[in-house]
Amino acid sequence: MSADENIPVGWEQARELAYQAGLAASAGAERVPLHDGDGRTLAEPLRALTALPAFPTSSIDGWAVRGEGPWRPVGRVLAGATPPPLTTDGTCVEIATGAMVPEGAAALIRVEESATGADGLVTGVPRSMPEWRRPGEEATLGEELFPAGTPVDPAVIGVAATSGYEFLTVRPAPRAAVLVFGDELLTSGPPGAGRVRDSLGPQVPSWLRRSGATVTSVTGPVEDTLDAHLAAIRRGLETADVICTTGGTMHGPVDHLHPSLTELGAEYVVNTVGVRPGFPMLLARVPAADGRFRFLAGLPGNPQSAVIALVSLVTPLLAGLAGRPFGADLPLVEAATPIPGRGRDTHLALASLDPTGRVATPVGHVGSAMLRGLANAHGFAVIRPGTKIAAGDTVPFLPLPLLPGERP
The missing domain is CATH 3.40.980.10 (MoaB/Mog-like domain)
Incomplete structure (x- = not known):
């Protein structure tokens, strides 16, 4: 030793x-259910199990149309169903947000931008931009969504679920x-x-x-x-x-x-x-x-x-x-008041942040045996050896550890 x-x-x-x-x-590494993954770290890359979205998906409530209008309704498509193709020009199907766009559809028309005449035919003008999400817009099959070492949070869990995962492989x-x-x-x-x-x-x-x-x-x-x-x-x-x-x-x-x-x-x-x-x-x-x-x-x-x-x-x-990246580069804040150095040593000065999170003010009761200052602080202004800080100077800031979702 x-x-x-x-x-x-x-x-x-x-x-x-x-x-x-x-x-x-x-x-x-270990496999855990998605709901147990929060706060863990991916032990291997998370890859898309399918294209995202996996099929063309309507972004609106309205009509899927084929050919020139007016269009004759021939059915309805709801989310969760696989529709038959549109095979005849001048036809359309009513479609719900999130539903699969039928093969053969040329455009989607919003319900609020359409009209149905006494003859039952639908009229309207499609917008210039497509109103559906095309397969692979968010990710292609096999694409790396997150690398190994990514901290798992609720958003990562949501992406994994969307891609079809039930378990995550994470570091213990x-x-x-x-x-x-x-x-x-x-x-x-x-x-x-x-x-x-x-x-x-x-x-x-x-x-x-x-x-x-x-x-x-x-x-x-x-x-x-x-x-x-x-x-x-x-x-x-x-x-x-x-x-x-x-x-x-x-x-x-x-x-x-x-x-x-x-x-x-x-x-x-x-x-x-x-x-x-x-x-x-x-x-x-x-x-x-x-x-x-x-x-x-x-x-x-x-x-x-x-x-x-x-x-x-x-x-x-x-x-x-945990196998996750370590943020050695600390965020920078502005010192609200002067902060002394400690000679050849680094000085970690307890400080609170203003509502913007950009200005740090040293707190009181900061003796090494005291805790009141710690309870009123968001972290430490880092004063490097041989330096001192004047009001308005930029200084690195080390936040206190936070639970997922907590904010300083």
Whole structure:
């Protein structure tokens, strides 16, 4: 196990290392019903099982006509039926929106732009543009609709259903376990008498779910001994691809995480990141009995620092494990007020966005042990090392993880 904790990894490099580690460990695929695909990632390209549309489809309610008018009605075509062909000039059929256009039809006429005379004949003038969807307009048979690695959302599910799919082949959802370290933590009631209430055990699982993981267990507080840490980590490794621990990332008298990783034969992916708040955090590969690696992410004990560690290392790792693209290029926003830098480290400054989503304002209560600022923020303005931001400057913005459909 190698690492030099005196040389922090740059924040942007740490994110990329975490993503690549997850991507290298991504494996397997499973078939799930369409309704279970939301939030998953395609493991193989989704190809059209038929032309879309599969047959010429009326876009209007009206008449399908052949030859010159006026036209004599000879039938009706409703959606879901296969009509006989129109074989005689001067004839027409009434047609509904979504119905199959009969072979031999030359044009469609909208019902509101037609008239039926006392003799029963239909008159009207077709529009210059066809009023039906032709086969293959949206996709041709076998065309790639979405590549492997596409995140599945309701729109992707809808396209798959339209094309005739009942199942999707997707990457397994990464599984995550949470271990809370610290004898000083309370799990109920208000803090006092030297003990503080655990705020990470209740919130980290939700951040993990928003980052695409299935949470298998939440354990803690784990007793501050090496044996207890090892036992808890080993149990977590039985069901999880990623273990997130909270606290114990330093080298103090009751910080047993680093010795535990040594005992487990782990290898650091990242050990110490040049970011504030968030010090110290880590990500390690842990060998498992099945020959595959599992991962352990060490989050600091201070709540805001822990969330920064999660969005810095765990969110990219989970994207890699899920086999989906990772957005390393962050959106840019305008700073509403000056934001200081943190010297040689990246500064992640909690900020809220205006209704346009283009202007970021730093929030208050942003100490590493505080959570009020986090609760009032949409994400972090990213102040790169050696820089500071003036009001009106453009700055990268890292959004907090969101559930599908959520908006900042």
